[in-house]
Amino acid sequence: MKKTIGSKIFAIAIGLVLLMAVATIISTYHLNRVNSQIKLVSTYYLPLDQHMGEVRAYGLYEIIQFDRLSREKPKILFENSPAQAQQLLKEIGGCEKNSRSDLMRKVREKFSDIVQRQRIVFELMELCGSEELESASRLVEQALADPQIRNDPDQNVKFSQLKQEIADIPGARKILHETLLIYFTEMAGGNDRSVEVARQQVDRDWLFLGKQINDVTVSRLHPYSLEIAAKASELERQALVLSLGMTAVASILGLLFAALLTRNLVRPVRELLVGTKAIEQGDLDIRIKVSSADEIATLATSFNHMVGGLKQKEAITETFGQYVDPRIVKGLIEDQQFSQKGEKRIMTVFFSDLEGFTAISEKFSAEGVVRLLNHYFTLMSDSIRQSNGIIDKYIGDAIMAFWGPPFTNADEHPKLACLAALEQMKLLRQFETQLPDLLGVRRDLPSLNMRIGISTGDVIVGSIGSAVAKSYTVIGDNVNLASRLESANKNYGTNILICGEAWKMVKDTIECREIDLIRVSGKTQPIRIFEVMEKKGNLNATMAELKNRFETGLAAYRASRWDEAKQQFERCIELNPQEKAAITFLSRITSFRTQPPGNDWDGIWNFTEK
Numbered sequence: 001m002k003k004t005i006g007s008k009i010f011a012i013a014i015g016l017v018l019l020m021a022v023a024t025i026i027s028t029y030h031l032n033r034v035n036s037q038i039k040l041v042s043t044y045y046l047p048l049d050q051h052m053g054e055v056r057a058y059g060l061y062e063i064i065q066f067d068r069l070s071r072e073k074p075k076i077l078f079e080n081s082p083a084q085a086q087q088l089l090k091e092i093g094g095c096e097k098n099s100r101s102d103l104m105r106k107v108r109e110k111f112s113d114i115v116q117r118q119r120i121v122f123e124l125m126e127l128c129g130s131e132e133l134e135s136a137s138r139l140v141e142q143a144l145a146d147p148q149i150r151n152d153p154d155q156n157v158k159f160s161q162l163k164q165e166i167a168d169i170p171g172a173r174k175i176l177h178e179t180l181l182i183y184f185t186e187m188a189g190g191n192d193r194s195v196e197v198a199r200q201q202v203d204r205d206w207l208f209l210g211k212q213i214n215d216v217t218v219s220r221l222h223p224y225s226l227e228i229a230a231k232a233s234e235l236e237r238q239a240l241v242l243s244l245g246m247t248a249v250a251s252i253l254g255l256l257f258a259a260l261l262t263r264n265l266v267r268p269v270r271e272l273l274v275g276t277k278a279i280e281q282g283d284l285d286i287r288i289k290v291s292s293a294d295e296i297a298t299l300a301t302s303f304n305h306m307v308g309g310l311k312q313k314e315a316i317t318e319t320f321g322q323y324v325d326p327r328i329v330k331g332l333i334e335d336q337q338f339s340q341k342g343e344k345r346i347m348t349v350f351f352s353d354l355e356g357f358t359a360i361s362e363k364f365s366a367e368g369v370v371r372l373l374n375h376y377f378t379l380m381s382d383s384i385r386q387s388n389g390i391i392d393k394y395i396g397d398a399i400m401a402f403w404g405p406p407f408t409n410a411d412e413h414p415k416l417a418c419l420a421a422l423e424q425m426k427l428l429r430q431f432e433t434q435l436p437d438l439l440g441v442r443r444d445l446p447s448l449n450m451r452i453g454i455s456t457g458d459v460i461v462g463s464i465g466s467a468v469a470k471s472y473t474v475i476g477d478n479v480n481l482a483s484r485l486e487s488a489n490k491n492y493g494t495n496i497l498i499c500g501e502a503w504k505m506v507k508d509t510i511e512c513r514e515i516d517l518i519r520v521s522g523k524t525q526p527i528r529i530f531e532v533m534e535k536k537g538n539l540n541a542t543m544a545e546l547k548n549r550f551e552t553g554l555a556a557y558r559a560s561r562w563d564e565a566k567q568q569f570e571r572c573i574e575l576n577p578q579e580k581a582a583i584t585f586l587s588r589i590t591s592f593r594t595q596p597p598g599n600d601w602d603g604i605w606n607f608t609e610k
Helices: 003-073 081-092 100-109 113-143 155-187 192-264 267-280 293-323 326-335 357-363 366-386 413-433 437-440 477-492 501-508 541-559 562-574 581-592
Strands: 343-354 392-393 398-403 450-465 470-474 498-500 510-519 526-535
Touching: 003 113, 003 155, 003 192, 081 113, 081 192, 081 526, 081 541, 100 113, 113 155, 113 192, 113 526, 155 392, 155 477, 192 470, 192 498, 192 581, 343 366, 343 413, 366 392, 366 413, 366 437, 392 470, 413 437, 413 450, 413 498, 413 501, 413 510, 413 526, 437 541, 450 501, 477 498, 477 526, 477 581, 498 501, 501 510, 510 541, 526 541, 541 562, 541 581
Parallel strands: 450 498
Antiparallel strands: 343 398, 343 450, 392 398, 450 470, 498 526, 510 526
């Protein structure tokens, strides 16, 4: 019996639907298995690793307070400190609601005696570490009660091992804590020999505790997480292969169906075939005209909807592939505010560079250097983003960023850049303490220093790049000037240099000192440069005097009053033996005494190198 086109299409559609239903069921099964593995990692392993990391961190802070107390050599033990620490935690809502910096600040506010304050912090670190261990233990108990883990013998054994190893840690922490208390007691009333014996025991107990924590994290949690990740990846691969296979089968069936019905289909079907070939060639502007009211018309309408969806997805994919920062993506997609032509704006450009990184990369292993650089970029990038800056690019170990409208107000971007730079210098000192863990060595560690250049002025900003890959970036002389200022730090021993335009906008909020009047390579106009020292009002008395002495010496230097300038710069070196800027000017004065500058000397120092 001869079948109608509608019945044939219906029969084929039923077959394809059943095929896709089977594929969906099988894919869903595989995806559920993947999700179960992801659940293990996200619900248990990663939180457990975080808890154990916090236990280690609190232990380190406890040892730090122990060292500080050791240096104070207290004569009073403050036996009521444990009770006071517990009371403070009760008042502020516990460790989880307060960061370590919050705890430190609240202790400083409540206790004025430095030794008592350090002892309270010591006890708080012990209590908070215990809380984290209890959280880890509860999480393991929760995991063992989870039906997924209970029905998986392998996972059940792993979590049972974790439970036992975590249960051993509180005892080691208690022993360490008691040893520390013995040390304090011996320091208050014992002799030097008993203090040394107690100190040696502290070191042994701390090493033992660290080993127990490492056994849980490095020997258990990390390998378990990697194992689950590998299993999830394999399951995902199987699901992908299955989906591709089912899609291939469905495509073959569709082509066979089209080949069998081509001779009997009317013009709309021929247009569908032409449209399908056009899509295969990448033409998403094709549309099928609907001129009938049968099944083919419905198919043509669905085809047009499909093409519209593909075109929209392609546009979104292209757009998202051109931008990185979420604010740029939001502005492009939602607000349509970023011009493709480029605009001239006053913005602040930032360049930073890690001094001596090439020597570091040659001295240590590739794995350690990559780990160091990734962690360094994480710390420094957070400071920029938290101050509303846009990271433009990473160049080796250097960072380029910029601030300005529409991401910040027009009058605050230099200040935000300076605050980010000051925060980065503080983070660099913290970063140095982490070098042993990052590089895997304890001796011959490098001394890190960072140079930063900040320039405010006209730049051209816009979407720049090829037709397939773009970057929202800034270009112009002020971008080059920021790079030159970063390099100029080497000549003055400074860390953060800004141009005069930036200084005019931050001088009421940032402590700066004028360093020099220079002409950088590539520019004819001289610029005043300033060193960013501290937030306004935070400069200590020594640095405040150094700032005033230096600027007085600078004025005398520009007036060719060499003796007065020399006296002021020498005083700067007395205040800070590391004051390289004053040394630089003393060297110039010595040279000018031998070969005086001409009568038309304007005090400008020319840099010929970039």
